[in-house]
Amino acid sequence: MKNSLLYCLTASSLALSFFFEHTPAAFPAFQTATPVVAEASFLAAFSGDEDKPATMPTTRDSLAYHYYSQTLGLKLAFTEDQNLLRTVTDWIGTPYSYGNNSKKGTDCSGFVTRVFKEVYGITLQRSSRSMFQNVKHVAKTEMHSGDLVFFRRGPGQPIYHVGIYLQDGKFAHSACNGGVMVSSLNQPYYHRNFYAAGRVEAN
Template identity: 35%
Template sequence: MKIKLMIRLMHRLTSIVFFGAYLVACSSVPSSRPETMVSSNDTIDMTNHSQVRSQLLAQLSEWEGVPYRYGGLTKQGVDCSGFIYLTFAEEFGIRLPRTTQSQALKGEVVEQSDLLPGDLVFFNTGYKQRHIGIYVGKKQFIHTSSSRGVMLSRLDNPYWQSAYWHSRRIGL
């Protein structure tokens, strides 16, 4: 009898822990920074929108399917703000803050109807939870899904449309 009770308690505790981890996915809790800043000598001009789109789609092909990992910054696992942080550093030579909350304060606010490749798109995905992606054009954005990893999604998907918060354009 005690064993069954212990097993039930362990299952509940495990469920609570996993649910809690899910709730903080891409939240604004600060994560550690990498020891060295990643940068590229071959950064591209952010005003060349077709080049930005091509570079972002190339980045997607390199990272697509990499699993979500809270605080992650590698191809073994990356979170949404970490993917943005790495992409802007590697592809554009721009150092952004590490957290979604801090990234949401950078750049200029831009209307959803005026989005250009490279703009950041932000979402409210739950109580005190934020999510971020990079717009690539044609109503599509790259992000790290907590269930599917790095992927391409559509802004006009009903889920993302209802969760949409705002967008920002990062200048040089």
């Protein structure tokens, strides 16, 4: 009787040992833990920090940058200030209207003041001449996105136009012959009348 009992216990032990050793292969449904660990390690590899989730560009960001690139005619690196690009894009096509600064119509300085208020929370002087007197002057070769570009019609003439530099020699402005648009500083008219660039410094 005692021998029979020992035999049954030994057989049961062997059976349980066999079951646990072969369960992963025989029963894939029990493998839930392994893929989760592997997935976490895989994602951590992208971030370079196993304690933090990976940061990857979202589809929404990519689509937005592509839209801004096509609308504004810019070659973007997908690292630019989306707030500035979005705000300028929203104003594209607004008709020119002297003395105004709404999306029903705006002049050049009105457009610039609205964009700076919306994007940076900065209130600028209303006229292009006043803006020029309150910016840090920078060389044309040192312009950054968000700098202001000023124009005059020759030596000794007053500043008559202002725009917002974007990149690649292009700037956004409200032109009297087309409203809010993006133009190039290399266009003969703007190349000839370009006077200076200025950087707005936050107070």
